[in-house]
Amino acid sequence: MPRLRGADAATVRDAIESGDPLPGTAGFAGEVDDQLVRDVLGREPLYLDAAADDRTWSFDPTELAEPELLDAGSVVEPDGQRREVWSLPTPEIETDHEAAVSAVREAVLTSVREPAESGLAVAFSGGVDSAVVAAGVPEVPCYVSGFADAEPHDVAAAREAAAAMDRDLRVVAFDHADIERAVPEVVHATGRSNAMDVGIALPLYFVAERAAADGFDRLAVGQGADELFGGYRKVVDPAEDHRVAAETVRGATREVIRTLPDQLPRDVLTLRAAGVDPVAPLLHDRVVDAALRLPADLLATEKERKVALRRAAAGVVPESVRSAEKKAVQYGTYAARELDRLARQAGFKKRMDDHVGQYIDALVGGEV
Structure with a gap:
């Protein structure tokens, strides 16, 4: 090691x-x-x-x-x-919008083009984040997962985006048996059994597992874009949103960035447990530095989020993809919905406190 x-x-x-x-x-x-x-x-x-x-x-x-x-x-x-030894830096704000977007574009494109394509696949949801990552490695296949008995938002969006980008898309359909099999594996790998973390990890696990089975040992992901570039609704009007303590867009964005050290181990450990190593080009230092310099109106407004990233992606990905909105992965793949369904079918009703979490604990303990 x-x-x-x-x-x-x-x-x-x-x-x-x-x-x-x-x-x-x-x-x-x-x-x-x-x-x-x-x-x-x-x-x-x-x-x-x-x-x-x-x-x-x-x-x-x-x-x-x-x-x-x-x-x-x-x-x-x-x-x-x-x-x-290190703390999140506070570089000067770049007030020239054109220069700020240009810096983001250069940092992002340099980073997404760096990974060697050999042994690499891309986790692809059809949103601007994963599309930009995929654009940097044009010859590698893209993977998306979603619940089998439906056409989840992420699968539909990925199909449209892959067609627009002329990319090889491989859809990984998971069912209830797959969820029941994978939940204990995810919990063991990450040490986390709460419903939110498991719901986020499951779609990543299924994509990584399939990519590994297809012979790939690395998976490129779009992690970090929402945090760095103002992708969350709660940073738009933080003074009126109880989910953040900050009262400014930039302050709320920095607050969200500081959640990455706790979030990322879940994703990294999930992917490695499934057989691949993660590659996260949008989390490279050069991208972080460019993002930290953005003024508030290039992060999030009432009309648009990830403003600078979307502008930087112009001409890199199709317009329909560049402007597309996407749901959080646990909702866009129906992973959270089906976890909830399985919990209720197993007798853990919604009126119970944290009924999905109780179901996950029972499943891990072999009591379901």
């Missing part, structure tokens, strides 16, 4: 010495000079064993007795002392 993932030791060593939070990587974690590290956005997970007296650690929480996720931006010294 590698002792460092995502970057070479020299780059991480320099980043520690300089305190540079964005040293030109797509995230990193591991051991350098007997120090344990995890990058500022937590793009690579690293776990310590809370049950051990020493610094027992792993990239995989299933290998530890009591896994504890290391905070993003942290370094653990040889004596076990932890310190925050």
Whole structure:
């Protein structure tokens, strides 16, 4: 097993010495000079064993007795002392809209074109995020998953987008038996059994599992775009939205970006459990830097979200794809709907507190 993932030791060593939070990587974690590290956005997970007296650690929480996720931006010294080395930077706002969009475009296109196409597939939902990622690697197949007895939003959108982009699309249809099989595997891999995390992870798991079966060992994903570029409804009018503490669009966007270190391990661990390594070009440092410089009206407005990213995608993806809205993956694939249906069929009624979570716990425990 590698002792460092995502970057070479020299780059991480320099980043520690300089305190540079964005040293030109797509995230990193591991051991350098007997120090344990995890990058500022937590793009690579690293776990310590809370049950051990020493610094027992792993990239995989299933290998530890009591896994504890290391905070993003942290370094653990040889004596076990932890310190925050990197924090989310606050670069100057680029007030020139044309220059800001141009910077986003250059950063995004450079990043999506970097991955080698050999052994690579793309997770494709038909939205602008995954379409831009797919545009960077034009010869690789695209995968989408959705519930089998319907045509979920993500599958329909992916079919339309793939046709517009002339791409090879492979649809992974999952049914109730697949969900019942995969839920324990996802929970074991991620250590998470709440309904939201499982609902998000399942469609990724099915896509990755199929891609791995087809011979691919890496999966390119669009993760990070919603957080970096103002893709959530709650950042549009944050002063009136209880889901965020910030009162400005930029403040709310930064608040959402800070949720990435907790979210990303779920996705990374899910994909690796299914047999592929994730490639997330929209989370590269150069993209993060360009996104952090955006003014509020290039993030989200009442009429449009991910404004700068959509403008940067002009001419890169078809107009119908560039402007398309999509649902969250757990809803767009019907994963959440069918988890709820299975829970009710198993006797966990909606009137019960967290009925889907109780069903997941029972399924993992072999009690369903």
